[in-house]
Amino acid sequence: MTERSTPSTTLTRQDLRTLMLASLGGALEFYDFIIFVFFAAAIGKQFFPADTPEWLEMVQTFGIFAAAYLARPLGGLVMAHFGDKIGRKRMFTLSVFLMAIPTLLIGLTPTYETLGYAAPLLLLVFRMMQGAAIGGEGPGAWVFVSEHVPARHIGLACGLLTGGLTGGIMLGSLMATFINTIFTPAEVVGYAWRIPFILGGVFGFGAMYLRRFLHETPVFEEMRRRRQLAELPIKAVLKDHRRGIVVSMLVTWMLTAAVVVVILLTPRLLQQLHGFTPAQTLQANLAGTFTLTVCAMLCGWLIDRFGVVKVAVTGMLGLIASTYLLYVGAGARPELLVPLYALAGAFVGVINVVPFVMINAFPPAIRFSGVSFSYNVAYAIFGGLTPLLVSGLVALDRMGPAHYVAIVTLISLATVIVNARARRGVAAPQAVAAE
Template sequence: MTSLEGQHHRPFNRQDGKTLGLAALGGALEFYDFVVFVFFTRILGELFFPPGTEPWLAQLQVYGIFAAGYLARPLGGIVMAHFGDRGGRKRMFTLSVLLMAVPTLLIGLLPTYAQIGLLAPLLLLLLRIVQGVAVGGEVPGAWVFVAEHVPPRHVGFACASLTAGLTAGILIGSLLAAWINTALTPAQVAGGGWRLPFLLGGAFGLFAVFLRRWLQETPVFVEMRARRQLAEGLPVRQALAGHAGAVLRSMLASWLLTAAIVVGVLLTPNLVQSSFGLPPALAFQGGSVATAALIFGCLAAGWAVDRFGAPATLLVGSLALAAAIYALYLPLAGGDASGFIARYALVGFCIGVVGAVPALMIAAFPPAVRFSGVSFSYNVAYALFGALTPPLVAYLSTHLGKTAPAHYVAFACGVGVLVALLSMRRG
């Protein structure tokens, strides 16, 4: 029996639990570092651009800096995946969290425009790009890392646990931002309170780097290296040339993931205020509850993947999410806001269908090009659809009315159903 065959038949053990725990913790801290930026865009716009700049223009500029992080993701993902397929998963897994922690810490220490002039926004942009490079390698790298550590029959739960950890990072960032803006006056926040979440994130990120030193290289990569089966040349080129169908399915599945997260988690709290007149406190309370429910939805999806397969889980989850998003938006369009938080929590839980997506992508690529295949598909699709979704939803709203966000998510769920059926046929 080879070591990989032994890996296939062994039970889930304590070391697997430790690996998943450390990976999820690091992922949560890294995603916290990446998203906390968006919760302080208003104050960053005021502090890092010339006094007298129109508020809308300063906000647009700082959102542009935020978007730069997303645009840098494909570059970071492809480069880090290349070295992950050639030199080892663990090195890139540790490097990604370091590349996130250091810029986050430095953002918390940055001088403002009043102190160093135009250099302030330029440095902020540079640090945001480095963050984008880091998260581009972290998410697919983490999925591959945990999937190759656990027995194959537990890959669904492993990937879903990691995704739940990333979601927890978003929740932590939103709760901390809410606490700072509640506990401090606007003057105190502008005077330095805004630095606290970045300093904390950087410090905790460096701690995550230390924790990841205790992780071991994946058994799959160790076996490939021993057998001299590592990819030669450019792994991403091999993935595109030899596994075009897998790349296409993975990109379409990432579209569903992007639509669910961007519309369901990030945009809905603002949309229900502007379109349906819900109070801000109620809207953001619902968003926090939905994000917490998403964590449990991911874990449920992981459990289902290990028992029924990723395609079947994606199929059922896509249909459930389509029904849930309409159950949230249609009553609001009819003037009924009762039960908003409960319905939004149901949407959050059903967004847990994204917990099936990484397992589907992991299975689509052979180990030699797995990191590069998953990273290219996920990051390119996420950058493309992540950038297009907000303006596209705004455009659709002018033609389809206030329920346009639900129609968009439902369409993406149809794409998820298509991917599930194609994967079933392939399997």
């Protein structure tokens, strides 16, 4: 099945507009999902009894944060099912709506002092709603943009979307810096923590409005015209595409290691290992997140130009080397923390290999379900276990986080190479017949 009635190999203005709107919406939605972690301390003080020990308060707060990851696979599967049945665009728009509502409600929810234990329970419900929404956003967005562009530009399309998602992390970090700069610590705990959530809800509704101007993907429209839609997409995925599932989950493992360890955990680990202040690690983390956002887009362009294997080999080996360099160099040369973090962040941009591989792993009729199942289940497992594993490793070896990233990245690299050899001669994803 071809993507368009008149095949094209160049990006049109409509393609570029679609990519920009999708990427912007992804950034705003991912901001909504991660802003919680930046204000976890303030939220814990407001939603649990005042006499709760600090360690228990943080465990409970981060437990609520982590609950969203448990909801990701279910939310992703439901939205993917209907995305393969009734259309990509509808689910793409629904996911941002489902994210905006709970984000706004978190910002407006009364505290423990007013509602008692109902307050943290409501927080848990809203957080799981966010998890269900983000479970459909990432896979749905990658499928949506890849099916809107010519096959030779799928890497760039995924790269722009990935850059948008990681840009949401940077936006959250900037918002946290802004709030903590203009308000006192007491004001942040008292009320200012609500501002990012309320703004996030507003941003979400804005993203939903922008997505009204997007069109259904040509691939799905052609499948619908030919009546080639699968009756139960996830059944077909589990029965006939187990290889695609395994490949997608293994490469997603690398994505979780790179993002969770290098971007999310490293600031706290550097404070613990080398005595950096939170302000120093936040500045360095901003530099790393910025280079990640830019290089994820660059990675997509390079995939289209040189192929996924060459980019994976260069980028993943660079990720291993730059992660070791960050952990060694930060202790030996503290003044180089920002450039070292920026370099590591740049190589984290190789995560854009992941959506490209997943898009190619499944035919159009079940693509959304295949990508969503593989990605969300892998992220729930590996994303949830990574902080625990890294915490244990760092207690044994100060370079434990770098060792973990290296091992997982090598497994992913081997997966990409073996999979590429097995797929030689297979048509580009838009040309694969719907099953």
